Amino acid sequence: SQQGEEDPQALSIQEGENATMNCSYKTSINNLQWYRQNSGRGLVHLILIRSNEREKHSGRLRVTLDTSKKSSSLLITASRAADTASYFCATSLSGYSTLTFGKGTMLLVSP
Amino acid sequence: ETGVTQSPTHLIKTRGQQVTLRCSSQSGHNTVSWYQQALGQGPQFIFQYYREEENGRGNFPPRFSGLQFPNYSSELNVNALELDDSALYLCASSFSGAPYEQYFGPGTRLTVT
Numbered sequence: 001s002q003q004g005e006e007d008p009q010a011l012s013i014q015e016g017e018n019a020t021m022n023c024s025y026k027t028s029i030n031n032l033q034w035y036r037q038n039s040g041r042g043l044v045h046l047i048l049i050r051s052n053e054r055e056k057h058s059g060r061l062r063v064t065l066d067t068s069k070k071s072s073s074l075l076i077t078a079s080r081a082a083d084t085a086s087y088f089c090a091t092s093l094s095g096y097s098t099l100t101f102g103k104g105t106m107l108l109v110s111p
Numbered sequence: 112e113t114g115v116t117q118s119p120t121h122l123i124k125t126r127g128q129q130v131t132l133r134c135s136s137q138s139g140h141n142t143v144s145w146y147q148q149a150l151g152q153g154p155q156f157i158f159q160y161y162r163e164e165e166n167g168r169g170n171f172p173p174r175f176s177g178l179q180f181p182n183y184s185s186e187l188n189v190n191a192l193e194l195d196d197s198a199l200y201l202c203a204s205s206f207s208g209a210p211y212e213q214y215f216g217p218g219t220r221l222t223v224t
Contacts, residue, residue, distance in 0.1 A: 031211055040218075042215040043215040045212070045214070045215075088153050092211055096167065097210030097213070099144075099146075100156065101146075101153030102153050
């Protein structure tokens with residue numbers, strides 16, 4: 001079974017708009033990561049946030065983590081057509097490096 | 112692009128056959144993990160290899176097996192293929208000192224007919 005569940009399943013926006021994706025998970029985690037996948041190819045690591053962190057930034061990406069609600073959000077600001085991809089959250093448990101993925105959010109950014 | 116490579120890119124097999132997929136890890140990485148991604152789903156963990164031994168396994172039957180070689184490259188073998196084995200197979204390499212930083216290869220698309 002998959003630990004994380006992303007919401008929404010699909011998101012369609014215009015270039016320049018912000019995109020927000022959410023992830024919920026079920027058990028206590030060591031860290032949570034976000035990945036991007038273009039057209040069913042390999043996964044690209046975007047950002048990792050540890051369980052003792054609440055917010056992290058990387059370029060146009062902002063990730064928040066609320067361990068009390070077992071949820072995370074990924075915000076992409078000023079979206080570009082090149083951001084069109086599927087986005088997955090993945091969690092790791094303490095002492096384990098294996099990743100448990102959600103089903104992903106498909107983001108379509110139109111020019 | 113990561114330094115992780117996988118071969119072949121695409122593969123078509125018939126139900127009941129056996130298949131071997133290959134993965135070369137990024138330089139300096141000593142751990143390889145394999146994931147199966149069915150269409151429209153997120154990747155699911157199959158197993159992980161560290162120092163040539165299995166170091167964790169997901170909920171997959173024994174007909175899924177693997178190897179890791181002294182150069183840290185790895186193989187995934189699947190026997191008695193079933194239609195539901197059709198998926199994208201991803202390998203990810205990492206270094207034991209930074210286990211959560213996993214670098215994924217481009218994947219092998221397996222179709223079972």
